[in-house]
Amino acid sequence: MTINIASGDLGILKAGKYVLCFAKKVGSTYNVVWSSATDFLESNTFSWTPQYALFGTNTFRGGVTVKADTNVVPIGLGSQSTLDNNGHLGDPSSSADPTSITLINNYGSIHPGVSSVCTDINGNTSTNPIYVAENPIVKGSDALTPVESVMVWFDQNIQTSTMFSDSRSNPVEIDLTQANTATRLYSDEIWTTPPLRDALGLLPFLTITAALTGAVIAHDLALKISAKLTGVYSNFTIEVQVAADKKVTMIYGQRPNLTAAASKLTRQLIQASSTVDQLAQFALQALAQCQVGYTSFDAVAAP
Template structure:
C-alpha cells in the first residue's frame, strides 16, 4: 500500500528533479566537504544514497525513468558502499526474479502490469536484496534490505525523494533512513519538481519552488 500523499509510478514514466544551490552558499558548503545527496523511497524507507555529488553547481538536474534491476548481496552495513554480489537483472512492475539455490539471479518472468510492485523469490537462503534504478542514464543502487531475506520479497518504489547536504557520503552509501535535515519531494502531481537551498534573513534553508 502507498503512504498517504505518495504515488506509485509505472515503467513508462520519466521524471526530473532540479536542485538549485544559492551561489552565496557554494563556498561554505564545498569548503566544508558537503555533498549534495538524493535518496528515493522503496518500501517506505530510504536505505541508500542514490546520488551523492561533490561536483554540484548552482543548478543540478536529476532525470530518471522507472527502470529497475535487482541483485543480492551478503550484508547491509551503514556507511559502506553497495556492491552487488550476484548478477544484476532487469525487472518491471508485476514481474518476479528468482535468486536460485546457487546464487544466480534468473531472468524476470511474469506479465508487466501497473501494480507498482515487483518481487524476488530467494531460494538461496539468507541474503540481503538490492535494487538499482536508472538515474541520468546510469543504473545506480537505490535500495538494500536492512535485514536478510528468505522466501519472497516485495519491492514497492514510492515517488518520494529526500534531498539534503551531508559530509562523508557518496553515491551508493548505505544509510539507515535519513536523519539529516533536508527536504522531501513527493511527485503527487507533475513530472518535474524544483527545490532550492537558499539564504533567507541570514538562515540557509531548503524550499520547494
C-alpha cells in the first residue's frame, strides 16, 4: 500500500514529532503497532506477506512493548500449536479451521499473541507482533483470525510493537480483503482515496476478469503473479481485486518512475500478442497455485 502525505501536512507532522503507524487486524481488533516510522516522506510504501508466528505472553498493557514469554513458533493459517503444561509451544499441525491460527492451551492463564512479516517504508523486512489478547485465556483453545485489513494513523511517543487498548486519533482503516493494493492521501488532516489512475500513476495495459470456482485472497494471488514478473516483464505491476461473487479482476500496469527508455520498451512489449498471452498465462499459473479453477477467463488489452 502507498501512503501519500501532502507537503503542508508533512511539515506539521515533522514539527510535531509524529510517527507514521500501521496495525493489522486480528478478528475485529487492532491493538499492537505493527510498524512505525519517523522518517516518512510525501510518498511511503508499506507491504507484507501472510506469514505468521504464534507466541504467548503473561501481560497485556497499553503503552508497553510486547514481550513473548513463551517460545515463538512460525505457523500458517489452518494450523494449530499446543502450549503444553510446561509453557512450551509445540510444532504446528493442521487444524479444522482453514482461516485461523489455533492455540491449544494445556498450560493455564496466558495471553495468546501473533506476529506477522512486513516490509516497512524503508524496505526493511521483519516479523513483528500484530496482536495480543487483552484478556488471558484459561485451558482450552483459542482461534486467532488475521484479517487483510490495516489501520494507519499518526501518533506521538509510540513505537513498533507497542500495545494499545484505546482508540487511535484520526486513523484510516484500509480493507484489503478484496484488493491487493491501496493508496491513501493525507491532506489537511483528512484521509482520502485518490482516483485509480492517480493512485497507480498509469493506465492499465491489460485487464483480466475471471469467474472462479473457489475463493482466493487478493494479496496472495497478487504475490504469486508478481513473483513471475521477472526479466523483460519486470517493469510490469499487478493489481488484484476480488468481488464477493468469486469474480476476480487482475490489472497489469507499468511500474512507476521508469526511465523514458524503459517506459517506451514496456509499452512496445504490451503491443505484442505474445506478451498478452504470457501475462495471461502468469495469471492462470497463479490461480493454479492458489488451487482454484475458473469458469470464465477474459483478457482485454488496452487499445
